[in-house]
Amino acid sequence: MTKCSVDSELGCSLMEGIFQRRSFWPKKTSVRPLPTNSNSTLKVTSPSDSKGRHGGSRKTASLNSISPKPPPKLDEKLVTTPNLVRSRPSTSSHKSQGARPSDAARNSSSSSATSSLKQQSQSQELTDMKRLRREPNGLYTEPNRASTDHHQSYESKALVPTSSGNVMPLGHLGNLKPLRTGNSMITDLPDSTNKTRYYHQRKLSDSRIGNNGVMGNITRKPSNENPKSGGRFLGLLNKLDPEALKSMGNEEYKQGRFKEALALYNQAIALNANKASYHSNKSAALIGLGHLMEAVIECREAIQIEPSYHRAHHRLATLYLRLGEAEKALNHYKYSSPTDSEYIAKAQALQTHLSRCIEARNLRDWNTLLKEARCAISSGADSAPQIYAFQAEALLKLHRHQEAYATFRKGPKFQIDSCTQFFGPAASAYMLIIQAQLYMTMGRLEDAVALAQKAARLDSSNNEVTTVLRRVLAVESARLRGNQLFNASKFLEACVKYNEGLDHDPYNTILLCNRAACRSKLGQFEKAVEDCTMALIVQPSYSKARLRRANCNAKLERWEASIQDYEMLIRETPGDEEVGRALFEAKIQLKKQRGEDIKDMKFGSNLVFISNNERFRHFVTSPGMSVVLFCNKTSHKQVLQLLEQVCKRYPSVYFLKVEVEDHPYLAKSESVSSVPAFKIYKNGSRVKEIPGNNRELLESSVKLYSS
Incomplete structure (x- = not known):
């Protein structure tokens, strides 16, 4: 390129002085792309670069022999990028200003520098390029000085490459690689705005996920690491991400694995206890496991965190309905959205049946109490211990003790301490005295005494409780x-x-x-x-x-x-x-x-040897049960011993022995295909055939059909 005249250089210096003063204003500017010839222009960073965006071109001025600024010293960092790709022009530069001093700097940069400065710059360029080749893991600077050299480059006005995206095609990089792939790479970008940081964070996160991720226009080389390490890394991230844990818990819940889902929800709550959905989902898992009272606690926690959480209100209302708390169920159904008239109708029906139960009990109308208690259970209160206690009490008073005991065993099983906390001491004491009366009637007197004493401790002022305690002790x-x-x-x-x-x-x-x-x-x-x-x-x-x-x-x-x-x-x-x-x-x-003949009857003589067809028909057609062994005369001694042993254990059952050599017609009529074989007859019908010498099957079958 031809050299520019001194007048032009003076003009550029004058314009430079003017625009340098303007550059103190915090405007973000960019320059047009640099030419890609081999004589790359040396530029000096202006003070306004401290406010510019990383990757955007900075304001530069031509080096002039009469410029008031001294040339850069040797210890300053001179970084040049020969044969750089053209940077994309910034649209903001066309909007912000018309004529820029940087334009004049590019037009005169090929001839404005003095020969001494050229020698210094070329020497420094060669030194820097050699150093960069020796450092394949660094991006323009040493790895251990990446964060500090950036600040020093501002203070010493070091030369930096001009690029719109701070990235270059892979072919132009040679053996250069990115400095780091962590967050420090983003923080090292000078004066990045929030938008710029977000852009680079997104690119870096994309490059982390895949093995061939792309960061800008730099393609990441495929890694030779074990692919399982990525799964372990993602698994570790999932363990640290409560939302991921919640999603995993939801999948377990859908599969019906409530215990596994509960463990995942607990982990999510441990990481973030202030998320209402975690507690609500935990309550759903607890319901699946049958822990209704614990589920109530989690729903309450969710509503306390988020009072307008409609799903938690609906779930809590349903829990109250199942536990027989109709008034509380109605209250929370009103807060759930959209309002479900069917559930509200159920809660209202339950409230009506409970009122009638209390009234019938006060009147000692046990039939009505039994009827209304069953209606309350069918209304949705399938886990209400107090309603089951109403039903058991009514059956006891009606002298239907076996039904009362079966009803009690079919009811919900809650720890008494949990019932006391949830329903109150008076309700718990009532349930205890009903259970004590059931145990007393069924002969479990020691257990009945213990329950009655516990009820008296919970509600000592209740006359009914003290009366039951006195009865049990007597x-x-x-x-x-x-x-x-x-x-x-x-x-x-x-x-x-x-x-x-x-x-x-x-x-x-x-x-x-x-x-x-x-x-x-x-x-x-x-x-x-x-x-x-x-x-x-x-x-x-x-x-x-x-x-x-x-x-x-x-x-x-x-x-x-x-x-x-x-x-x-x-x-x-x-x-x-x-x-x-x-x-x-x-x-x-x-x-x-x-008046019947008893001369052949002896205790333990239920083993009979069949001598004719009439005797065989007599035993197998008589009421009761008979077991017949079809065997040979000499070769089945072990089976005969088995028959004798079983015979002693079941004295009320007749055991018959038929030797097929003497009675082939019986073997044929009874469809005996192989010997030894057992056949079981009950009330004249053949019900079971047991081939071979299977003692366990024989004993289990005799026990089954003799009952």
Whole structure:
């Protein structure tokens, strides 16, 4: 390029002085693209660069021999970028000003510098380029001085490359690589505005996610790292991101894995406890696990954080409805949006049924109480312990003790401390005394005493609670004293004590059965049968009362009734030899009473060897159960031993042995395809076939069909 005249240089210097003064104003300017020839222009950064955007061109002035500014010193950082790509012109420069001193600087830059300055600049350029080649991991500066050299370049007015995006094509970079990919790279950009920082942050985040991410127009080289490391990194980020944890919890919840979902929601809350949705979602997981009271606490927490959280209000209202708190349910349904008339109608219906339950209980109208309690449960209060207590109490008062106990067992199971905190001490005390009365009736007197005492501690001023406590203590005292007298063979005195206990609880199964034992010892078998029958009405599974009634009926020579009870007991305990012997004796006596032949009947003789077809048909068609073994004469000794062992455990069952060599017609008529084989007959019909020598299957089948 030709050299410019001195006049032009003076003109440029004059204009430079003017615009340098203007450059003190904090305007953001940019310059036109530099030419890409090999004689790149050397530029000096003006003071206004401290306000410019990184990547935008800065105001420059031509170096002139008569310029009042001294040339850059050698220790200043001179950075040149030969053969740079053309930077895109900034539109802001055309809007902000017309003629710029930088234009004159570019027109005269090829000839305005003195020869000494050229030598200095060329020497410095070669030095810098060599240093840059030796530092492949640095971006224009040393890695360990990246953040500090940037500030020094402003203070010493170091030369920096002019570029619109601070990025160059990969082909022009040579062996240069970005300095860092962390956030420090963004903070090192000089005077970045918030918009610029956001742009670079987005580009850098894009480059982190993929293996071939792009930052600006610089393509990142594919990494040789293990691809699993990226998954571990994302997993770590998810563990630190409460929203990601919530999303993971939602997926677990949709799959029905409530325990896993609860753990993820807990982690999200640990990171951010002030997000209402986390607590609301946690309550949903707790509902799935059946922890309703804990779910209520989480819903309350969500509403406290965000009072207008409609979903939390709706969920809390539904919880209150299920727990029988109709008034609270109505209150929160009104806050939920959109208002659901169906749920409000349910809450109102529940409120009506609860009012009727309280009224019926006060009037001691137990049938109405039972009806309204069931209606309340069907209205949505399926987990309300107080309503189940209403229903159990009504059944107790109606002497439907077994139903009352079944209703109690079907109801919700909450810890008493949780019930006290949620429903209050009075409601908890009421539920405890109902449970105590149930236990007392079913013979669990020690548990009944403990529950009644706890109820008295919760509500000591309640007369009903103290009355139940006195009753339970009196019944327990009568049982203990009566047992002592019975063991001392003082049967009459023991009977009196049991009577005292029954005055407080007329349907107590323990006292009824114990009094029956005393009356049996006193020869009062008819009264003993009555006591046992009453105990079995209250508790049909009370086997001790059934055995005592069977024995008393046998004493009264009521053989059919006695056999009926013995057979029921033998089904429950098929290996009980005492019951089996009693059953056998009762059958002998019944046959005697009917005048039948009993000469071949012996206890333990339920193993029969079949000698003819008529005898086989007699056993398999008779009422009851028979087990037939089809075998060979000599080769099945082990199977015969098994038959004998099982036979002793089930004395009420006939076991028949058929040797197929002597009775081939029986084997054919009964469709025996292989031996040994067992066949089970009940009431004349073949119900089971067991091939081979399977003892477990044989015993389980005998037990099943004999019951």
